[in-house]
Amino acid sequence: MTVSTRVTPPDALDPRIKSIGRYVANIQAKMEANRQGAGEGLMLNMQGYVAEATGDNIFIVKDGVLHTPHPACGILKGITRGTVIEIAHDWDIPVVEDWLTLHDVYTADEVFLTGTAAEIIPMIELDHRPIGDGKPGELTEKIIGEFRQRVREDGVRIGVHAR
Numbered sequence: 001m002t003v004s005t006r007v008t009p010p011d012a013l014d015p016r017i018k019s020i021g022r023y024v025a026n027i028q029a030k031m032e033a034n035r036q037g038a039g040e041g042l043m044l045n046m047q048g049y050v051a052e053a054t055g056d057n058i059f060i061v062k063d064g065v066l067h068t069p070h071p072a073c074g075i076l077k078g079i080t081r082g083t084v085i086e087i088a089h090d091w092d093i094p095v096v097e098d099w100l101t102l103h104d105v106y107t108a109d110e111v112f113l114t115g116t117a118a119e120i121i122p123m124i125e126l127d128h129r130p131i132g133d134g135k136p137g138e139l140t141e142k143i144i145g146e147f148r149q150r151v152r153e154d155g156v157r158i159g160v161h162a163r
């Protein structure tokens, strides 16, 4: 669900800093979502543009184009977000770092969240409105498959799984 707690503005705290202070607002936002029975909360910035979830970045798919909030919206520029952009570039899928409103999210074909903990998770409902046909989207599923492949390959390459 969309929460009332806004992301901390960049002129108050640089969003590139993954600081404990920032998480006070994000934890409050997560509690707000959980109290309403939602697993995750979507946070807007002070101008009302979509920023990010409490611990994840957001992407929408519309007419074959990926849109994700511009870093200037006050988001943490996550490494999983970066990997998804890399995958999209490799597949010649256009990516727009954009100023998105809730209307864009409600009317998207597909929406997914990205983060180190959650990896990539489809968002199938927001504020009691189904996204697309209310099921994980086709492109989302493809990106999840490719992401898992790349993470596993990188893990093997740097010896994470080596015995």
Ligand SMILES: Cc1ncc(COP(=O)(O)O)c(C=O)c1O
Pocket: 026, 052, 053, 054, 055, 056, 057, 075, 076, 077, 078, 079, 080, 081, 114, 115, 116, 117
């Ligand atoms: C507020 C916030 N946005 C986005 C992310 C996703 O970042 P990453 O992909 O680097 O884990 C996180 C992860 O901790 C986060 O806390």
